[in-house]
Amino acid sequence: MKPIFPKTRRTIVQVALLTITRMGVVGALTYGNPVLSAPAPILATADAWSYADIADVFLDAPIVLTARVTEAIAVNDSSSAQTSKMTNRYYLAGDVVSLIRGSGGIAPRVAWLADVPLDGKRKTPRLKKAQFILAGLPVTGRPGELQLAARDAMVAWSGPLETRVRAAITDRLAPNAPPRITGIASAFHSSGTLPGEGETQLFLTTSSAKPVSINVLRRPGIDPQWAVALGEIVDEAARPPARDTLGWYQLACFLPRELPPAAVGELASGDAAAAREDYRFVLQSLGACTHMRPQP
Secondary structure, three states: OOOOOOOHHHHHHHHHHHHHHHHHHOOOOOEEEOOOOOOOOOOOHHHOOHHHHHHHHHHOOOEEEEEEEEEEOOOOOOOOOOOOOOEEEEEEEEEEEEEEEEEOOOOOOOEEEEEEEEHHHHOOOOOOOOEEEEEEOOOOOOOOEEOOOOOOOEEEEOOOHHHHHHHHHHHHHHHOOOOOOOEEEEEEEOOOOOOOOOEEEEEEEOOOOOOOEEEEEOOEEEEEEEEEEEEOOOOOOOOOOOOOOOHHHHHHHHOOOOOHHHHOOOOOOHHHHHHHHHEEEHHHHHOOOOOOOOOO
């Protein structure tokens, strides 16, 4: 298979890339999320990423694929705000190995821009023939070009990582997928007839306006129990979402750390206090939304 850019033309290509980067006319030479507090370790041990890291990078990307690099051309644009002493900017081209997500399909070869972190010897790791998982945005009118969805949306490929990415995207595209949580609309608490008995309902707001609620039950002598309802009716068989699933991610990573005062504004003081206690119990049960990758 012939390389996209023959060696004898690389100098010309580098000059052309530098020119069009400064002109800002190639959509692929941008990022969906260009501002990070530190260079993103896109070539680090990505298998150590948490579920939240994978979800943050890949779930909302319209194109997710694996690609094997065939051409890696340095773009030494000193005027770019994206470059730093810890990264080198490269224009990469590669063969698509597999398309994980992309309703409109994808060209068999793609090109994209990446700021590649330097290794411990302050050198660029070998890129040619390396395989990556990419989360990208389409470039209008250029089916062979991608924008990275974020600066670290190019991750060194491994079989386990691809399996985790595929599973997360499959859950996201399922008809009954839990929506993104945007807040808490209201809370309601009802005390039982026995001391320590009560029920709290938390009504959540979502990006899709799909109803989601949390129900917490307390009974004397029994550990508190809670469940999530994805709809108008609370299913008695409902359970809390398992950790490192989409349902867990939407709650653990997007619920506020405290119950908003407005959510309990119409409750009596005792009921409001019980609702806050039950909300803290839910957060404790969910556990922390752990991130391993540097956050924007």
